[in-house]
Amino acid sequence: MTTSPPSSPSSTAPTPTLSLAALNAADEDSFVALLDGIYEHSPWIARRAFASRPESHTGGFASLAALKHAMATVVREAALDEQLGLIRAHPELAGKAMVARSLTAESTNEQSKAGLTHCSPEEFARLQQLNADYNARFGWPFILAVRGPRGDGLTRQQIIDTFARRLNGHPDIERAECLRNIHRIAEIRLNDKFGNTSGVVPTLGNQVWDWAESLARFSDPGFAENGQLTVLYLTEAHRAAAAQLADWMRECGFDEVGIDAVGNVVGVYHGEHHGQPGSGTDTPEPPRLLTGSHYDTVRNGGKYDGRLGIFVPMACVRELKRQGRRLKHGLEVVGFSEEEGQRYKATFLGSSALVGRFDPAWLDQADADGVVLRDLMRDAGLPGTMDAIQALKRDPARYLGFVEVHIEQGPVLNELDLPLGIVTSINGSLRYVGEVRGLASHAGTTPMDRRRDAAAAVAELILYVEERAGAVPEVVGTVGQLQVPNGSINVIPGRCRFSLDLRATTDAARDALDADVRARLAEICERRGVSFTLERTEAAAAAPSDAVWQARWESAVGALGLPVHRMPSGAGHDAMKLHQAMPQAMLFQRGLNLGISHNPLEAISNDDTELCVQAFLALLDRL
DSSP states (O other): OOOOOOOOTTTHHHEEEEHHHHHHSSSSHHHHHTTTSSSTTTTHHHHHHHHOOOGGGGTSOHHHHHHHHHHHHHTTTHHHHHHHHHHHTTTOTTOOHTTTOOSOOHHHHHHHTGGGGOOOOOHHHHHHOOOOHHHHHHHSOOOOOOOTTTSSSSOOOHHHHHHHHTTOOOHHHHHHHHHHHHHHHHHHHHHHSSSSSSSOOOOHHHHHHHHHHHHHHHOOOTTTGGGGOOOTTTSSHHHHHOOOOHHHHHTOOOEEEOOTTSSSEEEEEOOOTTOEETTTEEOOOOOOOEEEEEOOOOOOOOOSSTTTTHHHHHHHHHHHHHTOOOOOOOEEEEEEEEOOOSSSSTTTHHHHHHHTTOHHHHGBBBOOOBBBHHHHHTTEEEEOOOOHHTTTTGGGGGGEEEEEEEEEOSSSSHHHSSEEEEEEEEEEEEEEEEEEEOOOOEEETTGGGOOOOOOHHHHHHHHHHHHHHHHHEEEEOOOEEEEEETTTTTTTOOEEEEEEEEEESSSSHHHHHHHHHHHHHHHHHHTTTTEEEEEEEEEEEOOOOHHHHHHHHHHHHHHHOOOOOOOEEEEEOHHHHTTTOEEEEEEEOSGGGGOOOOTTOOOOOOHHHHHHHHHHHHHHHTO
């Protein structure tokens, strides 16, 4: 998602008047009055939030983030008719209320910042048609936080494109998206009203957001021309992204910055006692904290998967340098060169090198164009030798552990209206490709009780996987690929190929699911008179978070006044590899657009990111 250049504030922009102290000291009616206009024509939200305030001896709401979450919780727990009433209290975008100049001051400010008061006739006509179609489909107005994820306004084209996309959504999903956008609108309005002059500005969140936008200008040929982001291992775009990351690290104030033998970008910010002489010899450097994530992407991916985990600690170092501060321990930030496994069958190539698990056979692999990995490395100016790669292995004794920040890549935090979540474990997984073989025969002449339908057997397996995985908490199973080779509309499938992806937070739960699914597949095929083959293509062990580091994340999030929500990670991360060498723990940040990831719709807000950076800084301070 991109934005237009920041607009100058409208004359209707709210003047900052609020403070947390004033709200916490207010009685109920004053509290509601102070928050007037935050939620459009809906004072009941502030009234119920007042009732949920912590007891007076705690001083009320601990932070602005706590207040925002309290009001979002009120809406989430409200009755359906109350939620719909809140949605319907909002005006249409570029609608009759705007034309009649009867919008609230807050809505006028927002629609003006997005340029909706200066639509061309064509844009206005398109918005009017979208408004009519949307109301006819859902029965409520389309809600979009038009000031966008950075707060400075979406372009009119972005608004129209989002409008058209969401018009096709399911009503339940669309209602939830409207409410989430209402919370974002409320968040920005609160930011505007807090403080003395210019309101609350998420400066650190803006910096991370801007880095992500800028780094996304590097994309591989075939995708860049279509405005799509794809950065595969050691392409020109990949090397340009690495060079840019290194430059930014230097600008942030890292003491050492370099690109290693597998293309990882490594920055080190030394601790306060680094290199100081003592008794004639240098004082040994205290153990470092290791952190980072990957900067490669899937094809047509998003701007934050992986990269958020590089930018957030970079912002922390930038802030520490600005303050002239050193930590007791050093901080090492790694932008891992490869995690996605998109170009070679060498997933986690970057982090594998740091734990001494880089497979020498990978160097002889060729990509789809026949380019051998060893040759590619050398062409990119890397040694392309195992000696150089093995030298990257980190000594665990020199590190406190590994922590990683990552976009959630799922809907859970969105549904709970939470900006941050604590990862308890990264799921272990098993993957298979399989094929069921039956008998291809005529669809019209073969009686139902004489069929050997391969696809029907796989369909039965899919339903069992759904049932069995759904019966156990934090266990998932997916058949993501189905193919009937040479299938025809009037032929009973004689073959059906399929994939199988099984995941759980513990290896025991994963293996129990695996055993049950394989047993049921055998039973289905025996009963239906068909045969099957099943080949395991990947096995990854679960990576439970280290209890001490998980507790540190929990303390950091709690210090922001936010509830601590613990959750597993269903996706794989570089932390899985570092788990093999040292303690690890992860922090998730909420993604926008239903939490979608590996997709151009992947997005974050500057306010959530500000909280993420502040949590990381709190974790560092507590070391």
